[in-house]
Amino acid sequence: MIRTLFTRAFATCTLVVSTATLAKAEIDITEVTSPGGIEAWLVEEHSIPFVAIELRFRGGGSLDQPGERGATNLMVGLLEEGTGEMDAQDFARAAEELAASFSYDTSDDGISISARMLTENRDEAVELLRKSIVEPRFDEAALTRVRQQVEANIRGDLTEPRDIAGRAFDQKAFGTHPYATSLSGTLESVAALTRDDIVAHHRGTMVRDRVYASAVGDITAEELGALLDTLVGALPEGGFPLPEQADVTLGGGVHVVPYDVPQSVAIFGHEGFARDDPDFFAAYILNVVMGGGGFESRLMSEVREKRGLTYGVGSYLVPKDFAPLYLGQVASANNRMAQAIEVIQDEWRKMYEAGVSEDELTRAKTYLTGGYPLRFDGNARIANILVGMQMEGLSPDYVVTRNAQVEAVTLEDIDRVAKRLMRPEELTFVVVGQPEGLDEAPRLQ
Structure with missing residues (x-):
């Protein structure tokens, strides 16, 4: 994940906005629909030249296809590993030069993308973020490196008592539902994933009809609408079908x-x-x-x-x-x-x-x-x-x-x-x- 360090002034900006927000009796939320139909919530705060953006895609690890457990988690880990002509180091360097911070994560029920950026660099930061969302490279070198990181995490979980308990409880609770297994996958399932699998899970999980968005800071509703169409407008409309409700099979x-x-x-x-x-x-x-x-x-x-x-x-x-x-x-x-x-x-x-x-x-x-x-x-x-x-x-x-x-x-x-x-x-x-x-x-x- 990319979490570029902010300057002291940047951190101070965040603190000032926080104080101003808490002083209000309520938060003024505006519902925004982009020209392309993307819906979002906005809280405008123009006293500080800074904006935070959150994107969520419903589905997450629960959308892993049969025999490909861990594919969505691995795919999300590769979003920051380069785009177009940029490799992972180039991408990280570009974000740092823009004083922008991007992070990517996945859970059983969603994919999360968080971004923070200065107003003066917003257009360039949004374009960089767009490339990571819409045009990730998924090159073999990055796939090998991130796969090894995931496998190391899985090996660690295999010896951690709390993780062992969690896996055993999930297996007992959820039967054959995706929730029954770790969203990281197993050593065997992750080793078997190919670049084609990763590309397919990108197309099947990061889709427009399951995106939720919010923004807080120095941005207007009109600007946010255009920004959202830029960020996710080129993604597929629909993807993998959502799973059925799970039957919780716990008998005491x-x-x-x-x-x-x-x-x-x-x-x-x-x-x-x-x-x-x-x-x-x-x-x-x-x-x-x-x-x-x-x-x-x-x-x-x-x-x-x-x-x-x-x-x-x-x-x-x-x-x-x-x-x-x-x-x-x-x-x-x-x-x-x-x-x-x-x-x-x-x-x-x-x-x-x-x-x-x-x-x-x-x-x-x-x-x-x-x-x-x-x-x-x-x-x-x-x-x-x-x-x-x-x-x-x-x-x-x-x-x-x-x-x-x-x-x-x-x-x-x-x-x-x-x-x-x-x-x-x-x-x-x-x-x-x-x-x-x-x-x-x-x-x-």
Whole structure:
């Protein structure tokens, strides 16, 4: 990834915009449609000659074709490795000379491209970014080099207990869906990928009808529309079909992956809520009480503070596009993991049966509403939030109404949603290590 260092003045510009934004009661979002039909959200801020741009392409690693797992991840890693007559070094040098910063990333559900640039160099920076998006070289030397980097990362993941647990949990949860395997692929699948495979995945994943865009800074709606057509107008209209919804096949219990380490790690969870579920806010607040509120959460209090079974434990909602999950993580000494799991299971059932208290609800709301404005602390952060909102199907006024929606959740809502979200009988643990007292648990190979 290219993350060109900014000058001190550039960093100061970002700070000033951040302060100005937080001083406002709300963010003024303009919905923009380019002449070519590309839609985007814009927050204009002309006091500083700087703009942050975010692009997302829905699909990501879930669009890997059969037998080609890891192709999208490898393709995205090659976008910064040269275009046209430029090789990777030429491209990096050109971005640095323009004081521009580009980064590229992929996830299970999307491809992300982030750009930051000065107004005075915007046209040249946009053209350079366009070439990397529309005309990447994908030459064999770069393919070999990036493939080796990916393979090194895969080898590292094969020995990391938390990664082992994640892969085993995904395999158990998702069956034959792409989510069941790592988006990086395997050593075998990555080694087999050819340049033709990479080109095909570029055409099939980076397409106009799945692009979301946002911009924050010194740019008008008219300028943004022209910029978007320049950046992505030449991409194909459509690509690989999106996958079907995944059936989450978790039946509960504790499953052990034997591994010779002094401390076991566990991932636990079951099916969760989609982001557009009408009860999502209640579920979100419930999770803050359960395991998402740091030291104020029940899991941290019961597992760490009262019993000293771990340094850290938490839970979180994972509303993937094709399979929402409710997950948690914990690590504990091999001779204490069984007790940690027992405590977590007990707390899961208590939440299911009794919901939360009035005091817990009040503190969770304060935690969520008080910290929300702090997220909008710079052009790049705001642009990232805006494009994420679009992908989640939210409206521009969400930044204004979000805290009110949190405040509107009642104890009755939480109690009702606890019966939907918490599934004690389906709560599944995958433990990696040599945990004592779990010998009777099924052992994954």
